[in-house]
Amino acid sequence: MLAVILLLIISTSCAFAQPIDQDLFDDLHPDVGLNVVELIQRYKYPVESHGNIKTEDGYLLEMQRIPYGLKSGPAENKPVVFLMHGIICSAADWVNMGPEKSLAFLLADLGYDVWMGNARGTTWSRKHISLDPVEDKADFWEFSWNEIGEYDLPAMIDYVLSYTRQENLYYIGHSQGTTSFYVMCSEKPAYNNKIRVMVALAPIAYMENMENPLLRFLAAFDDTLEFLAKLIGIHEFLPNTEFLGSIGKVFCKDGAIFQEVCAGVIFLIGGFDSEQLNRTMIPVIMTNTPAGAATRQFLHYAQEINSGEFRKYDFGLIQNLIKYGSVSPPSYNIDKITAKVALFYAKNDWLAATVDVDKFAKQLPNMVYQYLIPFDKFNHLDFLWAIDVIPLAYNYVFDLLRQY
Numbered sequence: 568m569l570a571v572i573l574l575l576i577i578s579t580s581c582a583f584a585q586p587i588d589q590d591l592f593d594d595l596h597p598d599v600g601l602n603v604v605e606l607i608q609r610y611k612y613p614v615e616s617h618g619n620i621k622t623e624d625g626y627l628l629e630m631q632r633i634p635y636g637l638k639s640g641p642a643e644n645k646p647v648v649f650l651m652h653g654i655i656c657s658a659a660d661w662v663n664m665g666p667e668k669s670l671a672f673l674l675a676d677l678g679y680d681v682w683m684g685n686a687r688g689t690t691w692s693r694k695h696i697s698l699d700p701v702e703d704k705a706d707f708w709e710f711s712w713n714e715i716g717e718y719d720l721p722a723m724i725d726y727v728l729s730y731t732r733q734e735n736l737y738y739i740g741h742s743q744g745t746t747s748f749y750v751m752c753s754e755k756p757a758y759n760n761k762i763r764v765m766v767a768l769a770p771i772a773y774m775e776n777m778e779n780p781l782l783r784f785l786a787a788f789d790d791t792l793e794f795l796a797k798l799i800g801i802h803e804f805l806p807n808t809e810f811l812g813s814i815g816k817v818f819c820k821d822g823a824i825f826q827e828v829c830a831g832v833i834f835l836i837g838g839f840d841s842e843q844l845n846r847t848m849i850p851v852i853m854t855n856t857p858a859g860a861a862t863r864q865f866l867h868y869a870q871e872i873n874s875g876e877f878r879k880y881d882f883g884l885i886q887n888l889i890k891y892g893s894v895s896p897p898s899y900n901i902d903k904i905t906a907k908v909a910l911f912y913a914k915n916d917w918l919a920a921t922v923d924v925d926k927f928a929k930q931l932p933n934m935v936y937q938y939l940i941p942f943d944k945f946n947h948l949d950f951l952w953a954i955d956v957i958p959l960a961y962n963y964v965f966d967l968l969r970q971y
């Protein structure tokens with residue numbers, strides 16, 4: 568045992584004794600290290616940043632926009648598509664596979680005006696009129712996806728519609744980008760009329776049957792976890808750091824012996840071996856993802872796993888009585904989601920179980936389309952990064968947008 572440890576120490580110190588030469592960073596994809604704006608610029612697409620979009624509760628959000636594509640060119644009054652990312656993701660996840668594969672580029676080339684949201688707390692939206700994410704962390708991070716749906720989405724949608732002088736837009740959400748949409752439409756029903764059609768990729772409302780073993784394990788301790796997180800002062804989860812980016816570069820690049828471990832971590836989130844993850848792109852993904860989230864976003868999902876309900880955050884008996892006037896949190900009013908909704912889901916999705924999606928689909932008042940990806944191993948994150956995402960999913964999304 569000791570010998571093994573010794574050997575390990577010697578070999579690692581040897582590795583580090585050599586100057587960390589270029590070797591480590593060789594054969595990297597040229598997009599590694601680029602943020603969302605730089606990525607778009609590198610492919611010569613036009614890009615705009617729109618910052619300081621203020622929510623009702625004082626968060627300042629930033630969006631990125633690709634106003635037109637290389638194959639479509641500029642024009643007046645292009646139809647707007649609003650893209651909303653999932654938990655710990657950000658706008659970058661709509662572009663990081665490049666112009667041939669990523670939804671934001673593809674839509675821009677098809678003639679849409681593409682706007683990408685960034686939820687509070689993620690890389691581009693860590694700002695508030697009075698709270699600092701580090702100094703005032705207990706207050707800044709006091710939100711779940713409920714607030715993203717109730718405040719962030721309305722603020723961004725209002726901004727986009729007023730800036731483009733349009734009446735309505737197409738909304739495409741992934742994962743938490745669908746949950747928060749449902750929250751918005753049930754809590755602020757006036758927004759239903761601003762949506763031409765909503766495309767839900769890997770939709771999440773009910774979570775009772777989700778299969779992710781890690782989340783299920785954590786959910787078993789949700790009360791303890793909240794207590795612990797508060798106790799040690801963890802309010803933020805998985806922020807974007809140089810450190811993770813470097814791990815991506817060194818350990819996950821082509822030829823690195825740990826690349827399969829990196830792939831495994833991604834599969835552990837979304838569903839095991841989908842055969843659709845392009846390993847070469849892992850360091851590009853890891854440049855901007857994870858992008859940060861509040862612990863409460865995870866806890867709120869953990870509560871859904873345990874309760875089987877789609878309802879507001881459970882603060883515990885006393886706080887619930889004060890906030891909601893009831894012992895348990897109230898359920899979201901699904902009847903009020905009157906916008907047209909199209910559901911795209913997959914069998915190997917470890918977070919959005921098909922049974923849960925089907926249950927929700929039955930309750931949605933205005934579901935216009937329900938599409939199960941015809942590839943059994945397709946998983947949660949494949950909706951963003953799969954090798955065959957265009958023939959398997961996006962072509963049907965494009966058809967839908969044309970139709971409505």
Ligand SMILES: *[C@@H]1O[C@H](CO)[C@@H](O)[C@H](O)[C@H]1NC(C)=O
Pocket residue numbers: 596845846847848954
């Ligand atoms: C994986 O990504 C690399 C780099 O972008 C690309 O050259 C390769 O064709 C991709 N592989 C597949 C199977 O799409």
